[in-house]
Each structure stands twice: as C-alpha cells, then as structure tokens.
Amino acid sequence: MSELAGFIDAILNNLDDDTPRLVFAD
Known part of the structure; x- marks a missing residue:
C-alpha cells in the first residue's frame, strides 16, 4: 500500500506542477 x-x-x-517530470517516491 x-x-x-x-x-x-x-x-x-x-x-500540480507545470513542469513535466516523473517523480518516483521511495
């Protein structure tokens, strides 16, 4: 989960961000 x-x-x-980016949380 x-x-x-x-x-x-x-x-x-x-x-929510204007910048296209991939964020992988730990």
Whole structure:
C-alpha cells in the first residue's frame, strides 16, 4: 500500500506542477 500511495502521490504532485517530470517516491 505504501508503494501504491507513493506512486499516486507522485502523480498528483506532478499534475500540480507545470513542469513535466516523473517523480518516483521511495
């Protein structure tokens, strides 16, 4: 669950950003 939550959180944070980038949370 932690990995999935981190992945979703990274996507949501990316949507909030204007800069297109992939963020992989540990």
